Amino acid sequence: MLRATAAETWDLAEDGDGLELEERHALRRVAGLSTELADVTEVEYRQLRLERVVLVGVWTEGTATDAENSLAELAALAETAGSQVLDGVIQRRSRPDSSTYIGSGKVDELRAVVQSTGADTVICDGELSPSQLRTLEAKVNVKVIDRTALILDIFAQHAKSKEGKAQVELAQLQYFLPRLRGWGEALSRQAGGSASGNGGVGLRGPGETKIETDRRRIRTRISRLKREIAAMATIRDTKRATRRRNRVPSVAIAGYTNAGKSSLLNRLTGAGVLVEDALFATLDTTTRRARSEDGRIYTLSDTVGFVRHLPHQLVEAFRSTLEEVAEADLVLHVVDGAHADPEEQVRAVREVLAEVGADAVPELLVVNKIDAADEETQLRLKSLWPDAVFASARTGAGIDAVRAAVEHRLPWPAIELTAVVPYERGDLVARVHTIGEVLETAHLAEGTRIRARINDALAAELAPFAVKS
Template identity: 45%
Template sequence: MADFLTDKPANLQRAFLVGVQTDDMAADEGAELLGELKELVENLRITVARTTLVRLRHANPAMLLGSGKAAEIIELAKADEVDVIIFDKALSPAQQRNWEEQSGLAVIDRQEVILEIFADRAQTREAILQVALARMEYSLPRLTRAWTHLSRQRGKGALGGEGETQLEQDRRIVRDRIAHLKRELVNVVQQRDVQRRKRQRIPVPTCSIVGYTNAGKSTLLNTLTGAQVLAADKLFATLDPTTRQLVLRGNQKVLVTDTVGFIRRLPHDLVEAFKATLEEVIVADFLVHVLDVTNPNVEQHHATTLSVLQELGAAEKTTLTVFNKIDAATPAMLQRARALVPDALFVSARTREGLDALEERCLELIAEANTSTELVVPHARYDVIARLHEVGHVQAEEQQDDGVHLRGRFPPTQAAFFAPFVVKR
């Protein structure tokens, strides 16, 4: 069976990147996105030989760019002896095919680069299935790229010739594979739902860390919880959601989940394929939105994350905005961040500066969601006291003759359990 994703050489080493600036984009947005594409491509260990930014007023249906500009780019690409031309803007299957026929080179777009990175990073069964599904759905309308070498074999009979017959067979195989992957994903998601329900039997508050890729989310999770999550300085360093327990003041526990980083122009199909992974965002009690305060594009990163949360149906979640990497920030960077989100917190996951304030704010958010209650528990019922510490936030505890007096905030779902000991609400 052909390689359904591409017909390009297996080992691409040199790339020519083409960015696009359109009239509806901010003045420097095309250049910023091209720089981001360069980082994405280098994450695939491909050398970027040349980049160019094209001003595009009207898209050409056949090639996206005009014929003169296309010829110029092809000439430069061949002079630089590159293996692949990569567009920052999505190419239609027909445009991709036309570019490859005219250039004799592999031609891909930003979406395919991201798919390749996701495939390289996926570790768990669920993430591997999600990447495979996204790649298959991307490749289906592009299968003709794998069969252009059979174009001369098409006959005039009812079946259309050997090439067309094989192409139709492969389309059926891909459609069957897509259906199979979707069924497998349903099973994996059901298993994860069972695990989540087990966690919720003792309703510990949950929080998801979200944000633009490479903002320091995994480092923050590691620092807060002592976890050992991969925290590398590269885009999409980790795809699989990782959940760890954080113990706050008063023995208040919260489950913190690190999620895949967001990015501008994240392919819509990929967001759909990763809905199951990002469900941790939807079911969390609150979100911690991490931003890199030193990044010159922090405003765009903030807007992108809010846009993806909107698409996930999580835009109304209680969200705590945190600017990370303040140890490397200048006063101008901090001022810019305060103007963007006035009530944000400022931390350094590397030096731990500001993390006490972050933990206190998490405690406040948990407390706001719970009911304030006073209880008296008999001395003999330390099982009740232990459970209250486990499921809620005990604000005060005092030993008296008639029992242990406690004041705190506890989830409404636990009301029936501690009702016999309540003295004041």
């Protein structure tokens, strides 16, 4: 790791202008002229230049291992966003400091770490209030962001569809609005009263400041995005209603980010969905058809991955997408069996599922990546989750068991009926095979005799051909 010499690294406590590393190695800036930190959270110009970062966590509960796992996950998030993690520190406290997140006495130590590593950004493992953000930034003299802003940045990089981009932008604007900072009241974009002076005595003034204008524009944009997302949700509801009308069972694949959900979907359906060893590689819901061993059609939907402390702005913005899980007949909950703390992953996912009303949907737990998990870990997880299915989407091990378990848990048609269907109505027989459970078939002179379990809508269509079994 390259480090600046003492002569090259100027004391930021005296400079106070938080210059970028490459700038400090070139010409020394005159103190007080830089405005680098004046607008770092302004939405109009926001761009998280996550290059060389130091991570900071506050350990308030749980074990030291839990705190280290949380910071390791933050490091993975930072790397996914395109940054280089230089160092990470944790402080044990009963609660985060209300002013600086970490204790005021530890801020100087953090600043020393930042200076010694040459970092240009500090990422805190929690959501900081606007005042905490400003205070800590002023004390360490580099850009400070929190876990929420980091996750939002990753989502913005990975969103591909129109709906996904709109949802991410909405979440970003809702997060940045209370943290918006401008150049203060000294800079005005609009004249008060009348610019020509016709407003009269006492009616001329600075008018609307830049930050007020920005806030108004952001609120207008938020309202527009909400309308667009609502319209997209209507289209999604229409598609779901069509599947419900045809009584096509649906299975939603949910789980922690990078648990292998897309890989599992590819194994089960041959969907060809993007698979990447990165957090939040999938943001847009992908739905594929599958056929059970007995010929029934059902759908499998790959959904966005979850993470602990998922920003509530994202949950709200992606609510219409997450409703795909709440409307499903079965949740295929995928867990990374090779992760350091799979129990915490399950807890975090179930917490978000409850928030979107999907906690009442039947759940099938699938422990993935068993090829990377040691035998001791597998035995412990089997004892912890005796009803779970263990598989590896990468090698294909256990995939048949997953498929069988899914098909066993699919809802069965409610009505058993026997009918002799004329050969010219072969379409009805085909539909019985597609959405029903065929128990018996025979070919007679007058038509196809079929005994099956079907839904009430198809039973009404077959009623004219029904016979006693």
